[in-house]
Amino acid sequence: MYNKTLAELSQALQQRDTSSEELTGMYLQRCRQFMDKLNCFVTLTEEHAMAQARAADKKIQAGKAGPLTGIPMVHKDIFCTNGIKTSCGSRMLDNFIAPYDATVVRQLDDAGMVMLGKTNMDEFAMGSSNETSYYGPVLNPWDPDRVPGGSSGGSAAVVAARLTPMATGTDTGGSIRQPASLCGITGLKPTYGRVSRYGMIAFASSLDQGGPMTRTAEDAALVLNAMAGFDEHDSTSANEPVEDYTSQLENPLEGLKIGLPVEYFDERLNPDISRIIHDGIAELKKLGASIHEINLPSSKLSIPVYYVVAPAECSSNLARYDGVRFGYRCDDPRDLNDLYCRSRGEGFGREVKRRVLIGTYVLSAGYYDAYYLKAQKIRRLIRNEFQQALKEVDVIIGPTAPGTAFKLNELIDDPINMYLSDIYTVSINLAGLPAISVPAGMLNGLPVGMQIIGDYFSEARLLNVAHRFQQATDWHQHQPAEYK
C-alpha cells in the first residue's frame, strides 16, 4: 500500500478500500521505523495526524471528500503551523511556535490532507545538501553516505523512502528541484506568485516559491490544485485564474517544441548526465515533440547574480531574529548590543551568517550600485532571454543538477562548488518561471533528474509533458532498495 501514488491512494479512499486512519497509521509506522536512520523529521505529529485522519474519514463517509481528503503528507519545517513548532532548521527557531497557519498549510488542511510531521531542511532554506540544518543532515535514502540535496532534503527523502506520498517544499534557487533530482522524485516549482508565501518563512522574498514534491507529475497536479491561488495576505501572489492542473495531463505531445539551451549542454556538463538527459529528450521526441537549439547567453551569470540578490534579501529578512520578541536569546546579555550579537551569533549557523554578511555588504553604501543594482539589471536580462526563448519554444529542457547526490561533507567547506550545484536551477527563480524536475535515469545506482522549464503560469503544460514522459518511462518508479 505504501508504494501507491497519491492518485492511487485517493482512488482507494474514494472506493472505501482503505480508510485515512488506516493509511495514516501505516505511514506513521514507516515514519517511526525510518526517521532516525534518515534524520528526515524535525517533528512527528502523530496525535495531530490521527485526529485529522479521523476527521477525514468522517468527511469521506459523508460524501464530502475531495481528491486529497485523507491522504497523509508532510510539511517542510519552513511552513508555519498553528500550535506546532516551526524551526526552519535553525537553533534560532528551535523554540518557536507560530500562532497561525501558513496559507499553504491551511489550504491543504482544508482539502482534508493529514499532516504526519514536519521535515528537516537546510537552515532557513540556505543550502544544497541539508547539511546546514541545526538538527543535522538528512541522509539520502539511496545511499546513507550521501546527501539528499537541499534545502527541501527532508521532504525529498521522505517521499523517496515512501514515508508519505507527498511533501511540501520551497524553492528559492532550486530547493525543490535539486533534492527531487538527487532523491529520484518529482518536484515542481510553480511560477513565482502562483502559491502564497504567507506563513512560509522568508529566505529571499522575490525568489521563494512553495510547491509539491511527489512521486509523479499527476500527484503534483492534484496537490497544486489545492495550493495554487491568489492570497489576500500575500501582495506578491498572482491574481491569475487557477486551472485544473489535471485537465491537460493526458494531452498528446504532438507539435510540442522543446528548446535545448546550448549553454546547458556545453563541455562542462558531466557526459553521463548529458547522455541521460538526451535519452529523456529522445523519449519526448518519440511522443511527437520537436527539438530546437536555443541560446541563454546570460545564464552563466545566474550564480553570481543569485548570490547577490538572495543574500541581500536574506540579510534584511533575517534581521527580525534579534532575541527580543521570540526565538533564541543568549544567556545573560550585558547590554543591547551584546543581546543582538550573541543571540544572532549563537542562534544562526555558519552558512546563514555567511549569507547575512554577504547580503549586508552588497547593500551597503558605496557597494549598492556595483553589486545589488547591477545584479538586478542582469536579472532582468536573464528574464528577458527566457521570455524571448519561450516565444520560440513551448518548454526548455536540461539537467536539474550537474551531478548525482554527492557525499556528506564533500562540499560543506567548499561554498563555491556547493553553490554551483544549483547552476541549472537558480536562473529559473531569477526569472520567476515554473519548472519541474522528473526522474530521467540512473547513474551508478543514483537517480538523475531532468528539468522541464515553461512560460509563466504554464504549470498545466509542464505537468502534461512530465506526465506523458512518466507514462513512457519508469524512472519515477525506481525506489531505494532498503525502503521497498
Add this chain to the structure above:
Amino acid sequence: MAWETIIGLEIHAQLATQSKIFSGAATAYGAEANTQACAVDLGLPGVLPVLNKEAVRMAIMFGLAINAEIPSRSVFARKNYFYPDLPKGYQISQYELPIVSRGSIDITLGNGETKTIGVTRAHLEEDAGKSVHEGFGNLTGIDLNRAGTPLIEIVSEPDMRSAKEAVAYMKKIHAIVTYLGICDGNMQEGSFRCDANVSVRPRGEKKFGTRTELKNLNSFRFVEAAINYEVERQIDVIESGGKVIQETRLYDANKNETRSMRSKEEANDYRYFPDPDLLPIEIEKKIINEIKQSLPELPDAMKRRFIEEYHLSEYDADNLTAGPALALFFETTVQHSGGEPKLSANWVMGEVAAALNRENKDYNQSPIKGEMLGGLIKRIKDNTISSNIAKEVFTAMWNGEGSADEIIEKKGLKQVTDSDAIEKMVDEVIAESPQQVEQYKNSPPEKQGKLIGFFVGQIMKKSKGKANPKQVNELLKNKLAD
C-alpha cells in the same frame, strides 16, 4: 558679522486610518501596551505586509493639497537598522520613488507678506513601536501598539530663514492635514511631529553651512525655541573659531537646550532597497482626478473667502483658518449672530480661545457651541446686553446654565435703555458727588473726557452694569455742561 539662518523641516504626520498601514490591527491611541499589535506588527516569521489603500488615498490627498506631482508609480523600500522597538529589523518606507514629489505651500510672514516654501517630497512609511523606560527596573519595556501606524513624512526644501517662518510653515502643514481630515494633528500624542535641519551662514554667502538635525520637536513652541537656541549655539561655535559638526541633536524642553545625540560617523547605513514583499504602487490618472474632486475647502481658499465674504482683516482670516474645528466654529457663530462677523471673530479668538486654552480643549470640545455663541452676539448687537454683561453671560453659558437668552432672562441682565430711568440715576450721581462735579467743570475740555469716567462708573454700579453706556455718556455730558 551678520548671519543668515537656513531651516528645512521633516514633518511626520500620522494618517487617521482605522487600521495600520500593513496589517488589520487598530491604530487607536492609548490602548494597553501590546494589545494592538498583530503577527504582522510583531514581525513574526513568515508573515507579510498588505498595503492599506486608505493610507495611499490620504497621501494622495495631501499631495494634491500642496499642488504636488503624484507620480504614476511609487515604490516601498526597506530601511534597515536594529532597534528593540523595530520588530522586523527594518522599517518599510519609501526612498527613491515617493508617493508625492515636488509641491509647495504659501506662508504669511510677520510683515503680512507671503512666502512660498517648497516641499521636496512626501512619502508613506510605517511608524516604529515605543521603548518604555519606566516601571521595568533596569530593563526596558517594548510597546508595539504604535508599530505599523501609517505616517507621511513631509520633507521641505531648505527655504525657511527664521524660527518664526519654520513655525508658520509647520502650522500651515498642520492646518492642511487637519482640514483634509487625514491626520488628527494631536501633537501631545505624537500624531504630528517634526525634525528640523538647521544651519547658519554669513549673510551674502551662497554655500550652505554645516547643518545639524534637531529631533522630536512636538510642539510649535518647542520648534521655535529649539531652532533659536541652535542658531545661537552655531553662531557662538563659529565666532569662537570652531566648526559646526554635522550631527543629530535632541532638544531638551526643560533646559531649553539642544544636546548631541550622534554624529554623522555614528549614523546608520540604512541599506535601503526596494521591499520585495510589496508591489510598486501604481496610480491611475482617473483615481487622482476622483480624489481631487473630493477634496474639502483648504485653508488658503477659506481664508480668501473669509476676507471677501465677511470683510475680515488678513490677520483675522489667517487666525480663524488655522484649523478646521476653529473655522467651523467661527462660521457657525456668524450664521447665528445676525450677521456680525467681526464681533464673532473677536469673541471666537478672544473669550472662547482663552476659555478653551484654560481647559486645554479644542474648538470641537467647547461646551459653548457656535450656535450658542451666535445667540449671545445677537444680543450684544441688538443692545439687549452690553459687552461687559455679555462676558458674565458667557461665563454662565460656559458653566452650562443655558442659552444666552435664558441666562439674560433668568438673571435679569437686560440692559436698561429707558432714558427716564437712566436720567434718574445720572441726576442722583451728580447730586451725590458735588466735589467731582466742581472739579469737572473747572477742567479744560481735554481733561474732562477722563474725569467723566468716574460718573459713568458710579452709574454702572447703581444699574448693576445694565445701563446702556452710550446713553449714560450722552446724558452725563449734557447735564455736566449745564
